[in-house]
Amino acid sequence: MISFPRAGSTLGANVLCTLSMIIWSAGILAADFLIPHVPALQLSAARIGLAVAVLLPLWWIIERDRARITGGEWLRGLGIGAMLGLGALCLLLGQGMTDAVTVAVISASMPVIGIALEVVLDGRRITAGIVIGVVLSLVGGAVTLLNKLGGLQVGLGAALCFLSILSFTLGSRLTVTAFPRLTPLGRTTVTLTGGAVVSILVAGVALALDDARPDWAALGWREFGALLVFAIGGLAISQILWVVAVGRLGIGLSSLHINLTPFYVMAILFALGGSWNWMQALGAAVVGVGVLVAQGVIALPARRGRG
Numbered sequence: 001m002i003s004f005p006r007a008g009s010t011l012g013a014n015v016l017c018t019l020s021m022i023i024w025s026a027g028i029l030a031a032d033f034l035i036p037h038v039p040a041l042q043l044s045a046a047r048i049g050l051a052v053a054v055l056l057p058l059w060w061i062i063e064r065d066r067a068r069i070t071g072g073e074w075l076r077g078l079g080i081g082a083m084l085g086l087g088a089l090c091l092l093l094g095q096g097m098t099d100a101v102t103v104a105v106i107s108a109s110m111p112v113i114g115i116a117l118e119v120v121l122d123g124r125r126i127t128a129g130i131v132i133g134v135v136l137s138l139v140g141g142a143v144t145l146l147n148k149l150g151g152l153q154v155g156l157g158a159a160l161c162f163l164s165i166l167s168f169t170l171g172s173r174l175t176v177t178a179f180p181r182l183t184p185l186g187r188t189t190v191t192l193t194g195g196a197v198v199s200i201l202v203a204g205v206a207l208a209l210d211d212a213r214p215d216w217a218a219l220g221w222r223e224f225g226a227l228l229v230f231a232i233g234g235l236a237i238s239q240i241l242w243v244v245a246v247g248r249l250g251i252g253l254s255s256l257h258i259n260l261t262p263f264y265v266m267a268i269l270f271a272l273g274g275s276w277n278w279m280q281a282l283g284a285a286v287v288g289v290g291v292l293v294a295q296g297v298i299a300l301p302a303r304r305g306r307g
Contacts, residue, residue, distance in 0.1 A: 010295060013248035017257045020241035025264035027234015028103065031095065033226035037215040040092040045196070045203035048085060050231035051239075052196040055189040062185060073179055073190050080174045081194020087167030088235075089199065090160040097157025106161035107258050108141040113169045115252035121173075124252065133256060133294025140286030141259030143279060173251045175243055184243045192239065253295055259287045 034043055060069060095103050111134050118124035171191070179187045206212075246254045263284035270276050292298040 009248050013245045013254075014257075014291070014295075016241045017245035017249070017254050018260070020238045020245060021257050021261055022264045022268075023233045023238040023241070025261045026268055027230045027238065028095075028261070029265060029268060030226040030229040030234065031092070033223055034230065035092065035096050037218040037223065039206075039210075039212040039214070040089065040096055041199075041203040041206045042212075042214060044085070044089045044092050045199040046227065047231040047235060048088060048192060048196045048199050050227065051236035052189070052193050054232055055185070055192060055236050059185055059189045063183065069186070073182060073186075074194070076178055077190035078194035078197060080171055080178060081191040081196070082198040083167050083171040083174070083195075084191055085195030085199045087164045087171060088195065089202075090164035090167065094157045094160035094164060097155070098161065103161050105141075106158055107165055107261065108138055109162065110165050110169055110255040110258045111137055111252060113166060114173070114250075114255040117170065117173055118250055118252045122250075124250070129296055130252070130294050133290040133292075136290025136293060137256045137259045137287050140283045140288075140290060141262065143283030143286060169251060169255065172242065172246055172254075176247045176251075184240055184247065188236070188240045188243050192235070249295070253291070256287070256291045256294055259290075260284050263287075 031043075038046070063069070091103065094106075115124065115126070115130065115134065119126060175187050175191045179190065182190065242254070245257075263280045266274070266277050266280045289298065
């Protein structure tokens with residue numbers, strides 16, 4: 001069962017969730033430097049492999065708990081990690097067939113998927129606040145993309161993006177619920193290691209059967225830096241923060257934050273010299289209100305009984 005947060009932990013969980021989404025958004029932007037030059041299977045394996053290469057020694061250095069690190073959680077982690085690896089691969093394939101705007105639009109379905117999982121698996125009760133919060137989150141996410149929706153692409157790429165979000169949502173929930181003895185760092189490391197094993201095996205088989213290779217001539221220091229942001233920031237660090245937030249808020253309420261990612265992408269581009277978009281800022285504000293309403297921070301007016 002997901003442990004829902006105490007009142008005092010809600011603010012901290014939302015801050016962590018916000019940081020996770022900002023770093024993940026930076027990773028999406030970084031991926032655009034790599035996708036044209038590296039086949040999706042190889043890029044996915046390189047990303048998750050690099051993330052695990054950082055997380056495994058970090059886990060040992062910080063916790064130094066041999067019993068947990070060498071315990072019996074690895075087989076389960078392989079299965080859940082395979083699900084997360086599938087989601088990461090589908091996201092790359094889908095983004096390669098479409099664009100970052102389509103990824104952001106499809107990602108807006110995550111709160112609905114997350115809350116549906118909690119209703120079915122945890123018995124979560126649907127309240128008016130949750131319904132209104134989800135609606136505001138979806139509306140706000142749409143507003144942030146109003147000026148780009150004309151470029152939305154549907155088809156196989158969009159289907160792969162949706163499969164990615166479904167895999168990531170379920171995998172995130174299982175990461176929190178399936179390893180009660182592990183810390184968030186341990187849960188993240190175990191599942192991403194499982195994903196790395198699967199991703200590297202699949203990429204290796206595909207490499208042996210196909211002639212597709214990275215365009216090494218197009219890869220330089222800029223692309224290497226993008227890979228570091230995409231792997232260590234957008235996966236390793238972002239996933240640790242995300243796992244902590246999901247453990248406190250639940251996957252449904254945490255996933256409301258994903259509809260802020262178009263605004264974060266715009267804000268990052270603005271910081272790098274791009275233009276500011278007030279429509280996206282307005283959409284982000286609507287999403288923020290939806291998050292607060294769904295969590296009960298902004299209370300809905302009580303309905304009066306009949307006299």
